[in-house]
Amino acid sequence: MTPEARGEEFTSMSSHRPSRRECLVGAAAVAAPVLGGAIGSVRAREPFSISLAQWSLHRMIFGGGLDPLAFPAFARERYEIGAVEYVNQFFMDKATDFEWLAELRSRAEDAGVRSLLIMCDGEGRLGAGDDEERRRAIERHFKWIAAAKFLGCHSIRVNAAGDGDWDEDMARAADSLHRLALVGDEYGVDVIVENHGGLSSNGIWIEGLMARADHPRVGTLPDFGNFTASGEGAFDRYDGVRRMMPFARGVSAKSRSFDAEGNETETDYRRMLPIVLDAGYHGHLGIEYEGGERSEDEGIRLTKALLERLRAESD
Numbered sequence: 001m002t003p004e005a006r007g008e009e010f011t012s013m014s015s016h017r018p019s020r021r022e023c024l025v026g027a028a029a030v031a032a033p034v035l036g037g038a039i040g041s042v043r044a045r046e047p048f049s050i051s052l053a054q055w056s057l058h059r060m061i062f063g064g065g066l067d068p069l070a071f072p073a074f075a076r077e078r079y080e081i082g083a084v085e086y087v088n089q090f091f092m093d094k095a096t097d098f099e100w101l102a103e104l105r106s107r108a109e110d111a112g113v114r115s116l117l118i119m120c121d122g123e124g125r126l127g128a129g130d131d132e133e134r135r136r137a138i139e140r141h142f143k144w145i146a147a148a149k150f151l152g153c154h155s156i157r158v159n160a161a162g163d164g165d166w167d168e169d170m171a172r173a174a175d176s177l178h179r180l181a182l183v184g185d186e187y188g189v190d191v192i193v194e195n196h197g198g199l200s201s202n203g204i205w206i207e208g209l210m211a212r213a214d215h216p217r218v219g220t221l222p223d224f225g226n227f228t229a230s231g232e233g234a235f236d237r238y239d240g241v242r243r244m245m246p247f248a249r250g251v252s253a254k255s256r257s258f259d260a261e262g263n264e265t266e267t268d269y270r271r272m273l274p275i276v277l278d279a280g281y282h283g284h285l286g287i288e289y290e291g292g293e294r295s296e297d298e299g300i301r302l303t304k305a306l307l308e309r310l311r312a313e314s315d
Contacts (some may be wrong), residue, residue, distance in 0.1 A: 037132045041231035041252060047277055047282045047314040050307050051116055053252060053288040054090060056300050061090050069100075072108035074117070083114040085250070085286045086151070088144060089121055095143040098150065098251070105151050116284060117155040117192070117221075117250055120144045126180075127162025127173035138176050141191075145180070148189045155190040155249050157221050158202045160209060169199055174212035181215035192249045194221040195240060201227050203240035220247040222276075225254030237267060238275060245279035255303040257290035262306055273310050 029291045052075045060066045066074060068090040108115050123144070124137025144156045158180065162169030170174045173193075180191045186259040199205045206220060222244040241251075257265045276285070285307060289299035 025163055038167070047311055048251075048282055048307075049083060049284045050081060050304060050311075051085055051250075051284040052079060052081045052300065053085040053119070053286040054250065054304075055088040055119070056287055056289040057296050058087070058089075058290070059296055064229075069104055072104070072113040073111040076111040076113050077303060078297075081287075081304070082112060083116050083284055084108070085152070086118045087121070088123075092122065094100050095147045101150050102148055108151070115151045115153050116286070117153045117157055118144055118148050118151070118214055119157040119194070119221075123158075124174035125161040125163065126158060127160055127164070127169040129163050129168065129172070129198065134172060134176060138179055141180055142183055143157050143185050145189050145191075149187040153189065153219075155192045155219070156184075157194050157250075158194050159196050160193050161196075161198055164198065166205065170205065170209050170212055174209055174214070177209070177213040177218045178215050181213070181217040184217045190217045190219055190249050192219040192221045194252065195226045195244065196253050197226070201233065201240070202235050203243035206240075206247075207243050218247075219249040220228040220244040221250045221252060222248055223252040223254050224269075224272055225288075226252075238271060241272060242275050242279075245276060245281060248276075248279065248281055248283075250283060250286045251276055251281065252288045252302060253285045253307060255289045255299060255306075257293055258291075258299075258302050258306075262302055262309075264303070264306060269306055269310055273314070277314065 015206070054061070057066055057071070061068060072084050075084050088095070105115070120141060123131065123140040126134065126137050128134040128137060141158060143155065148156050160173040160312055162172055164172070177191055177193065184191050193200060193206065193209065195201045195203070195206060210218060210220065222241045224237060224241065227235045227240045254267065256266045259265050263269065287300055287307070288301045289296060289303050291299050294302070
């Protein structure tokens with residue numbers, strides 16, 4: 001059944017909670033349960049583990065230099081990283097292609113690489129003021145929950161974009177997150193929000209959103225660099241991450257530029273990492289290099305070296 005056809009079954013956005021039948025997309029009803037059991041939030045040995053976000057290689061992938069299917073093995077063989085975070089932009093048409101997903105899962109397993117989460121973009125605004133638009137956005141994320149389960153991921157990362165004021169956007173986004181979390185419950189997959197522009201780049205707003213969504217499967221993916229640095233809407237990145245960490249299911253170690261000593265110049269990692277660890281988080285820090293001054297390869301290596309150096313200091 002298409003998302004549009006399923007949408008006709010929604011009688012009221014304010015009262016209806018999606019059933020299992022409404023959540024399953026394509027072959028997900030059969031394929032997703034293959035893994036069996038709930039997959040909870042990843043927690044590694046102290047102080048933290050290092051993963052690689054697929055976005056770090058977006059120029060290479062979009063340019064045809066790296067097949068998305070080869071990404072897990074590439075992370076292992078080139079960078080000796082054993083956990084990855086996918087980005088749906090690189091396989092938008094594959095969410096219900098379980099033959100393709102099975103190949104990706106097989107390659108990750110063969111490389112000894114853990115699949116942690118799928119970062120989901122381009123599926124609509126979960127805080128949209130128009131109920132029909134928001135309903136469609138919610139439904140378009142169902143297939144990624146099933147895909148995440150199939151791949152062995154613990155979460156999907158969504159965006160909380162809207163078009164209203166502070167309270168209106170929070171109320172609508174919270175309702176959407178709660179609805180998605182009800183679906184996530186059936187798959188053992190969390191639904192997490194990144195500070196990713198607009199009101200979501202305000203740590204106080206994210207705190208309120210978490211409380212209002214009111215579901216244990218709703219969480220955050222704090223990103224070191226996605227807070228507005230100056231002007232209207234500016235928010236201190238260290239305070240923002242501190243506010244998001246109590247709900248964190250993952251952390252994006254954003255990097256853009258480095259000095260001669262290998263330190264990231266936009267984020268003081270020595271100041272940021274204690275904020276992460278003091279929150280009791282000992283999971284994965286995902287390298288997400290998106291700078292333009294250095295190659296993707298060099299940026300990834302520099303970020304990994306910095307994290308490893310600081311991790312050694314934390315032991």
